[in-house]
Amino acid sequence: MLRRRVEPEALDGLAADDPVAEHSRRDLRRVHRCMGTRSLLVREMRRLPAPATGSMRILELGAGDGSLLLGVARDLAPSWPPVDLTLLDRIAVVDARTVARYGRCGWTVTSSAEDALDWARAATGSRGSPDAARRWDLVVANLFLHHFDGPELALLLAAVAASSDGLMACEPRRGWRALAGSHLVGAIGANAVTRGDAVLSVRAGFRERELTALWPAPRSRWRLREHAVGAFSHFFGATRVEANA
Numbered sequence: 001m002l003r004r005r006v007e008p009e010a011l012d013g014l015a016a017d018d019p020v021a022e023h024s025r026r027d028l029r030r031v032h033r034c035m036g037t038r039s040l041l042v043r044e045m046r047r048l049p050a051p052a053t054g055s056m057r058i059l060e061l062g063a064g065d066g067s068l069l070l071g072v073a074r075d076l077a078p079s080w081p082p083v084d085l086t087l088l089d090r091i092a093v094v095d096a097r098t099v100a101r102y103g104r105c106g107w108t109v110t111s112s113a114e115d116a117l118d119w120a121r122a123a124t125g126s127r128g129s130p131d132a133a134r135r136w137d138l139v140v141a142n143l144f145l146h147h148f149d150g151p152e153l154a155l156l157l158a159a160v161a162a163s164s165d166g167l168m169a170c171e172p173r174r175g176w177r178a179l180a181g182s183h184l185v186g187a188i189g190a191n192a193v194t195r196g197d198a199v200l201s202v203r204a205g206f207r208e209r210e211l212t213a214l215w216p217a218p219r220s221r222w223r224l225r226e227h228a229v230g231a232f233s234h235f236f237g238a239t240r241v242e243a244n245a
Contacts, residue, residue, distance in 0.1 A: 002174050006149040006204040009197040016091045020193055025065050025093070027194035028143070031185065035233045037142055037170045038071045044168055044237060045076060051137050055082045059136045059164070061116050061156070062144030063087035066094040066102075066109070069140065073105040083107040090115050116144075117152060120159035136164040145211070145236075146171050146204040158216045165240040172205030173234040179203070181232050202232075211236040 014021035032038060051057075060069055066087045073083070085107050087094050092113035102109045112119075139160045148156060160167045172178060182198040190198070212219075212226045215238060225237040 002203065004174060004204060007200050009200050010193045011197055016093045020191060023191045024193045027190040028064065029067055030188045032068055036230055037068060040170055040229055040235060041072050041168060042075045051081060055084055057084045057137045059086045059088060059139045061088055061139060061141040063089045064093065066098045068142060070098060070101055073102055073107045077105040086110045086112055088112040088114055088116065088119060116156060120155045123159035123163040138166045138168065139164045141169040143171065143201065145169050146201055146206065154214050157214050161216050167238040169236045171234045172201045173228055173232055174202060174205035174207045178232045206234045
């Protein structure tokens with residue numbers, strides 16, 4: 001079994017307007033298509049109970065350019081209530097055209113340029129922030145949690161549990177098959193940054209019930225699901241039991 005190892009990824013060190021970074025973000029859209037991330041999220045989100053307020057409040061951590069949930073919004077738009085979506089990322093790269101496309105799906109978007117760990121400290125009460133008192137019906141994190149290890153990952157999960165009624169995360173599946181696949185992303189046109197980061201992502205990915213073990217107590221208040229999806233993906237879902245009462 002591959003031991004989990006978290007290392008800095010090259011994309012995180014590039015400026016938002018670097019052409020190499022822009023190419024790599026386009027690569028990530030293709031990676032998500034190969035992993036089936038959008039279909040997985042749509043299926044899981046359709047299972048959620050209707051919000052009591054008539055609208056859904058969603059936060060995406062590590063949202064990047066916002067394109068992944070835009071595809072989800074298009075699929076859900078015919079049957080879903082309005083959504084108040086906050087796209088949080090360390091660097092703001094969500095453009096006005098993407099925001100307008102969300103609007104046509106009935107989703108109102110706010111782009112927040114903030115480090116996720118700063119958000120987590122605010123959500124757990126250890127640091128003041130304008131968003132510290134906000135609550136979310138759902139937090140979404142895709143190809144994001146694997147960037148963190150130890151206390152930082154525990155802090156993020158604690159913040160999600162403290163400020164929301166649910167989490168959906170699609171992460172790399174740590175294993176030999178996924179590792180072999182990560183060496184082949186050049187076949188979909190990925191650049192050198194994406195090719196290198198793909199291998200690091202799998203080595204930092206998850207398996208078995210590793211995220212469940214880090215979820216804060218008391219776990220009896222949550223319905224936790226963690227399992228492999230396909231050949232390359234690892235899904236973790238948390239739903240507050242009281243939210244379904």
